[in-house]
Amino acid sequence: MSDALSEEFFAEVGDKYYPQVLEGLEKLGAGEVAAGIEILARPLHTIKGVTGFMPGFEAASHLTHKVESFLKKLQAETLPHSADNISLAAYGVNSVFAVIEQIRDAGAPDQGEIDAVCEVLLAATGEGQQGAKSGGADCLLREDTPAGTVLRISCPRMHQKAQADQLVGAILSLPQTAPVILDLTGVKSFGSSVWEDLAGLAGMWTIRVRGLSGAARETFYTWEFDAVFQLEPECACPGGEIL
The missing domain is CATH 3.30.750.24 (STAS domain)
Incomplete structure (x- = not known):
């Protein structure tokens, strides 16, 4: 990805959005869940919108949407603020930036990795097929x-x-x-x-x-x-x- 729009986006991610995300993740790790999610929501929402209109970035937009949904459930306390859920939230957020780096460096994301992140987020909310099956006797x-x-x-x-x-x-x-x-x-x-x-x-x-x-x-x-x-x-x- 080397066009001017993409380069501008990558610069914004590194200079503006990622520092905000680090601040939000730090608050999550400190147990300040509401404050952390509020900080994370702004850059993630922007990233979701921008990548949704950029050819080749659709997968990043889809993943960001799934991560946003998970964070909203934590924010609304429909998911408990357990250590596992906080870890999954951080994992999802970091995965968004990993996918953006893959697009920048390789020209395309690792779709298998994206699917895996989405699956584990859905499983944690009880919405995914894996969530329904994962307690089976063949584990x-x-x-x-x-x-x-x-x-x-x-x-x-x-x-x-x-x-x-x-x-x-x-x-x-x-x-x-x-x-x-x-x-x-x-x-x-x-x-x-x-x-x-x-x-x-x-x-x-x-x-x-x-x-x-x-x-x-x-x-x-x-x-x-x-x-x-x-x-x-x-x-x-x-x-x-x-x-």
Whole structure:
């Protein structure tokens, strides 16, 4: 993207909108949710409108609309101001700017990444198909190996209480004499509340984690769960039986 209108927009994003967004995200992180959303609303609304009229930027406008909708639900308190929802809000906002950078640098956004962000936001509000399915009984794959029992998460989003209960129940059914290895390869986001439920077991079972990436990795380190769970190098593992 090198035309004059695009270059002017990119300059505005870097010089004007992003500093405002950083201020809003800082307030969100400090627990000042209403003030943070009010600050974020102005640059996001402008970005949504401008990108909606610029050829090649339609995907950025669509994503910004989804992020705005999520923020409005937080603002109206139809969504709780939980740590997970605040983290998802920040994730969505940062994703808008990541998509704009992709358009600037590569000429087109990563549509798969956009779809993933939209999906996790919808799942958190209970509106997406994944939100309806994610508590299903096929969320875990089990494989017994010489190194321990591998529990592979087959759901791309792990946030719901039913999912946490299934994972905790699976670990409780295992002997404490061998390590439990959580394989998060392919998991896009993993809620801090689910980690907290698992942390209660870490003193009785040796729980190791591998395959962290994306928002799941960000949450893991932001909430310092690396002090609770052991990390394993990434590896390719064969499929196991469905729990």
